[in-house]
Amino acid sequence: MKQKISELLKETREKNPLVHHITNAVTINDCANATLAAGGSPVMADAIEEVEEMTSISSALVINFGTIKKDSLVAMEKAMRKANEKDIPVVFDPVGVGATTYRTKSVQWLLEQVKVTVIRGNVSEVASLIGVEAKTSGVDAGEVGEDKTTIAKKTAKKYNTVVVISGEIDVITDGERVVYVENGHQMLTSVSGTGCMTASIIGCFVGASRSVLEGALAGISYMGLAGERAVKRLKEGEGVGTFKINLFDELSTLTNTVWEKEVKMYEAKQPIL
Numbered sequence: 001m002k003q004k005i006s007e008l009l010k011e012t013r014e015k016n017p018l019v020h021h022i023t024n025a026v027t028i029n030d031c032a033n034a035t036l037a038a039g040g041s042p043v044m045a046d047a048i049e050e051v052e053e054m055t056s057i058s059s060a061l062v063i064n065f066g067t068i069k070k071d072s073l074v075a076m077e078k079a080m081r082k083a084n085e086k087d088i089p090v091v092f093d094p095v096g097v098g099a100t101t102y103r104t105k106s107v108q109w110l111l112e113q114v115k116v117t118v119i120r121g122n123v124s125e126v127a128s129l130i131g132v133e134a135k136t137s138g139v140d141a142g143e144v145g146e147d148k149t150t151i152a153k154k155t156a157k158k159y160n161t162v163v164v165i166s167g168e169i170d171v172i173t174d175g176e177r178v179v180y181v182e183n184g185h186q187m188l189t190s191v192s193g194t195g196c197m198t199a200s201i202i203g204c205f206v207g208a209s210r211s212v213l214e215g216a217l218a219g220i221s222y223m224g225l226a227g228e229r230a231v232k233r234l235k236e237g238e239g240v241g242t243f244k245i246n247l248f249d250e251l252s253t254l255t256n257t258v259w260e261k262e263v264k265m266y267e268a269k270q271p272i273l
């Protein structure tokens, strides 16, 4: 599997998949640039009049709940329905779900209408999707009432999807296999949108891959490793501003050879070969 993911990192740059986003107003530009850095081609389009056409020509659709409104929900549902019809993978980021009733009700409605291929969120957002007690404060991860692996597996089964829970140790599952990724750095939580960008990058890789699990693993490990390496580039006195620039440098230059050497990915605590 590691070899296949490594090849996928290379192939994605050659294929340059178009990734349609309906996303939030906070991190939209960073998501576009993260998509380019990972080898994809971003397009942000949320007008109800054009989303179906845009999704139809895309390799993946990324839906991000960060700043939802009535119109954006209609646009999301239309685009996702079209993606389902044409077998185009949908990556869903449930930003802030659990923080307000509106978000939680909206997500329930949306996921009853359409199917998603990958759910990528922090632990309290994902816990809220399955009604596990969670303290989501705004968009940041909070405490949850169950262990991460159980939450990820239950969510994957409920929505018949691959689930990526990001955090210090990322948990990735299709409901059966569970994989852990230990790359990353605390500093990734000091820049708004590193989770959103992770969903965009997953969009690139699932758009170029035949395996959803491999695409999801490629995306989450890519961000973790880039973050880790971006911290190593910091000199004394440099903070989050330089870190963000370093992160984009790493995202755009990370090779599959370096990834193979430095990725920390385990299945049931066995290294993935």
Ligand SMILES: Nc1ncnc2c1ncn2[C@@H]1O[C@H](COP(=O)(O)OP(=O)(O)OP(=O)(O)O)[C@@H](O)[C@H]1O
Pocket: 095, 121, 122, 123, 139, 140, 141, 166, 167, 168, 169, 170, 183, 184, 185, 186, 187, 188, 189, 191, 192, 193, 194, 195, 196, 197, 198, 220, 223, 224, 227
């Ligand atoms: N404590 C940590 N140590 C190392 N890496 C972390 C830690 N917390 C998060 N990460 C990494 O940071 C990235 C973003 O994940 P995070 O869970 O912070 O997303 P998020 O809360 O949705 O962020 P945002 O809403 O700002 O986009 C992932 O690559 C994840 O692995």
Ligand SMILES: Cc1ncsc1CCO
Pocket: 024, 025, 026, 027, 065, 066, 067, 095, 139, 192, 193, 195, 196
């Ligand atoms: C801060 C914030 N608020 C809504 S979306 C967003 C970006 C990070 O999730």
Ligand SMILES: [Mg+2]
Pocket: 095, 096, 121, 122, 139, 195, 196
């Ligand atoms: Mg988030």
